[in-house]
Amino acid sequence: MRKEELRYLQRLAELYPTIGKASTEIINLQSILNLPKGTEHFLSDLHGEYEAFSHVLRNGSGAVRKKIDDVFGHTLSNSDKRALATLIYYPKDKIDVIKNEEEDMENWYKITLYRLIEVCKTTASKYTRSKVRKALPADYAYVIEELITEKAEVLDKEAYYDAIVNTIIQIGRAENFIIALAELIQRLVVDHLHILGDIYDRGPAPHFIMDRLMEYHSLDIQWGNHDVVWMGAAAGQQACIATVLRNSIRYGNLDILEDGYGINMLPLATFAMEVYGEDSCEIFSIKGSSDYNILEKELGKKMHKAIAVIQFKLEGKLVRKHREFQMEDRALLHRIDPKKGTIVMPDGKEYPLRDTKFPTVDWNHPYELTEGEREVMDKLSSAFRNCEKLQRHILFLLDKGGLYKAYNGNLLFHGSIPLNEDGTFREVQIYGKSYKGKELYDILEAYVRRAYYAVDKEEQKKGRDIMWYIWAAPNSPLFGKSKMSTFERYFIEDPATHEEKKNAYYRLWEKEEIVDQMLLEFGLDPEKGHIINGHVPVHQSEGESPVKCNGKVIVIDGGFCKAYRKVTGIAGYTLIYNSYGLTLCAHEPFTSKADAIAKETDIASNRVAVRYTPRRLLVGDTDTGYALKERIQELIQLLEAYRKGIIKEKSK
Numbered sequence: 001m002r003k004e005e006l007r008y009l010q011r012l013a014e015l016y017p018t019i020g021k022a023s024t025e026i027i028n029l030q031s032i033l034n035l036p037k038g039t040e041h042f043l044s045d046l047h048g049e050y051e052a053f054s055h056v057l058r059n060g061s062g063a064v065r066k067k068i069d070d071v072f073g074h075t076l077s078n079s080d081k082r083a084l085a086t087l088i089y090y091p092k093d094k095i096d097v098i099k100n101e102e103e104d105m106e107n108w109y110k111i112t113l114y115r116l117i118e119v120c121k122t123t124a125s126k127y128t129r130s131k132v133r134k135a136l137p138a139d140y141a142y143v144i145e146e147l148i149t150e151k152a153e154v155l156d157k158e159a160y161y162d163a164i165v166n167t168i169i170q171i172g173r174a175e176n177f178i179i180a181l182a183e184l185i186q187r188l189v190v191d192h193l194h195i196l197g198d199i200y201d202r203g204p205a206p207h208f209i210m211d212r213l214m215e216y217h218s219l220d221i222q223w224g225n226h227d228v229v230w231m232g233a234a235a236g237q238q239a240c241i242a243t244v245l246r247n248s249i250r251y252g253n254l255d256i257l258e259d260g261y262g263i264n265m266l267p268l269a270t271f272a273m274e275v276y277g278e279d280s281c282e283i284f285s286i287k288g289s290s291d292y293n294i295l296e297k298e299l300g301k302k303m304h305k306a307i308a309v310i311q312f313k314l315e316g317k318l319v320r321k322h323r324e325f326q327m328e329d330r331a332l333l334h335r336i337d338p339k340k341g342t343i344v345m346p347d348g349k350e351y352p353l354r355d356t357k358f359p360t361v362d363w364n365h366p367y368e369l370t371e372g373e374r375e376v377m378d379k380l381s382s383a384f385r386n387c388e389k390l391q392r393h394i395l396f397l398l399d400k401g402g403l404y405k406a407y408n409g410n411l412l413f414h415g416s417i418p419l420n421e422d423g424t425f426r427e428v429q430i431y432g433k434s435y436k437g438k439e440l441y442d443i444l445e446a447y448v449r450r451a452y453y454a455v456d457k458e459e460q461k462k463g464r465d466i467m468w469y470i471w472a473a474p475n476s477p478l479f480g481k482s483k484m485s486t487f488e489r490y491f492i493e494d495p496a497t498h499e500e501k502k503n504a505y506y507r508l509w510e511k512e513e514i515v516d517q518m519l520l521e522f523g524l525d526p527e528k529g530h531i532i533n534g535h536v537p538v539h540q541s542e543g544e545s546p547v548k549c550n551g552k553v554i555v556i557d558g559g560f561c562k563a564y565r566k567v568t569g570i571a572g573y574t575l576i577y578n579s580y581g582l583t584l585c586a587h588e589p590f591t592s593k594a595d596a597i598a599k600e601t602d603i604a605s606n607r608v609a610v611r612y613t614p615r616r617l618l619v620g621d622t623d624t625g626y627a628l629k630e631r632i633q634e635l636i637q638l639l640e641a642y643r644k645g646i647i648k649e650k651s652k
């Protein structure tokens with residue numbers, strides 16, 4: 001035996017000091033390998049839609065309802081099943097409704113507790129006792145374990161359960177207990193959650209999504225371009241801050257910053273009034289502002305224009321500071337002819353501008369901020385960097401997230417892998433060195449982390465600037481389009497200038513040899529693996545399918561984002577990967593939580609694609625399973641070492 005091996009076994013022997021302990025562990029691990037694989041749940045492009053997100057999380061994309069069907073089959077009516085499902089999703093709110101309607105609450109508690117216990121038993125049966133135990137709410141851990149474990153020795157099981165249930169009701173704990181059981185079912189139905197990015201922007205409550213994710217039992221996050229621009233803002237990168245603000249103002253979502261994160265908008269509002277007071281700022285209207293009063297609308301437009309101009313200045317400066325970003329075409333202000341009111345675009349074509357008033361632009365130095373603009377940005381930078389709640393959310397993204405994830409044989413990322421037209425990986429220059437494929441992903445992620453953790457100030461700055469690059473660069477795997485035509489969409493009428501051409505990935509994803517090569521690049525088996533991504537809304541209403549390459553690539557951006565529903569025609573795709581295989585669900589729009597509770601409406605979900613595995617998948621087939629098998633091998637070696645007398649047992 002090699003020295004290192006012996007040293008390793010000696011360390012293992014500290015954990016399993018006897019033949020008995022090592023053997024028990026082998027048996028335990030072996031039995032876990034034979035349990036069914038836990039359910040993975042994939043969501044993407046949530047875009048601040050907290051209510052819809054929260055509902056899909058509660059119903060496990062239909063997994064809760066499926067369990068109810070499995071347990072009760074034809075023995076419960078459809079309406080009873082619906083009522084039970086609603087109770088599991090929203091236990092507290094639903095009980096409040098029932099209390100007003102039901103005459104015999106005691107009877108309702110009894111029936112409901114039995115039903116919930118049955119659903120709980122089935123959901124828990126696929127996990128080890130110890131895993132279930134960890135999921136149990138502390139107050140009721142012991143009783144729930146009693147109720148959901150089959151008792152072979154108890155002769156009159158019914159009487160035994162009856163006694164427990166009656167006591168729960170008599171001591172006035174039924175309501176609490178129902179809530180605990182419902183939450184336990186929600187938790188057990190999904191073992192692990194994947195969020196494929198774009199939690200932030202457009203919708204009203206990304207901060208609530210973040211709070212909810214922070215309490216979720218097991219998850220990973222693949223950052224989306226919209227998340228990275230918020231991360232950049234939180235690190236104080238000013239072009240990112242301006243972008244985050246512009247997006248929030250454009251969608252009438254300043255409350256997220258003001259109330260959600262406590263970031264003061266007064267400096268920007270005052271500045272906008274001072275500079276654009278007389279300007280109608282027509283092209284800077286606010287989406288969804290129908291419930292704004294006239295003053296709010298006017299102020300909103302002025303703030304929108306003020307921050308947009310600041311953004312274009314900061315971006316122009318940034319791309320000139322980093323020529324290697326190769327984004328000179330995003331520096332546009334110097335191309336404006338203020339006298340003619342036109343702009344000559346990088347392709348040489350001249351266009352009239354839809355707004356020609358630029359009171360803060362010095363045409364000799366068009367990218368310099370005025371003193372007023374600088375003051376606003378300095379205050380905002382400090383507000384973003386010192387916002388404790390935002391920093392907490394971003395640290396959580398850093399902790400649970402990354403740019404990609406290889407998980408149980410599948411490759412998960414938000415956007416794309418930059419490819420050349422011939423399908424080879426595109427070489428991309430990052431701060432003077434060339435990277436492609438997985439290495440490109442790795443170096444970009446390393447720079448993001450440096451923005452937060454590097455001690456070297458230069459590296460920190462590079463990290464901050466790279467976040468803006470990840471947000472908007474054509475060669476960024478998270479953006480992956482020829483340009484972000486924000487300026488053009490505000491200022492130029494001609495829609496041809498608005499076009500953002502998607503990179504070759506989005507055409508070549510139908511080609512099996514290219515998809516295989518991408519999976520291999522990330523160390524995955526092309527025979528078994530899938531690529532799962534979000535970012536580009538699937539135009540289902542135009543007949544586009546979320547499933548590419550015969551099911552090897554699955555795109556799950558389907559329109560949680562309300563603003564994009566016109567093109568998607570649905571309200572989001574989600575994916576479930578359980579022991580039977582992969583199921584892709586398309587969801588109908590979610591009206592509201594109030595409706596879901598009062599009318600017991602669920603999000604109607606259609607299974608649009610299913611890929612069954614030839615046999616039921618076990619923990620042994622997963623990444624955890626491989627790790628457990630390795631552990632078992634090591635423990636077997638330890639046993640041998642004990643038996644050969646190479647390592648001494650320690651009985652105490």
Ligand SMILES: O=P(O)(O)OC[C@H]1O[C@](O)(COP(=O)(O)O)[C@@H](O)[C@@H]1O
Pocket residue numbers: 198202225226481484485486500535536
């Ligand atoms: O429609 P909006 O919110 O103004 O945003 C349009 C911009 O958003 C983007 O689509 C990026 O956002 P997504 O990552 O959600 O696609 C850009 O390509 C485009 O310029």
Ligand SMILES: [Mn+2]
Pocket residue numbers: 198224225226414478534535536
């Ligand atoms: Mn995106």
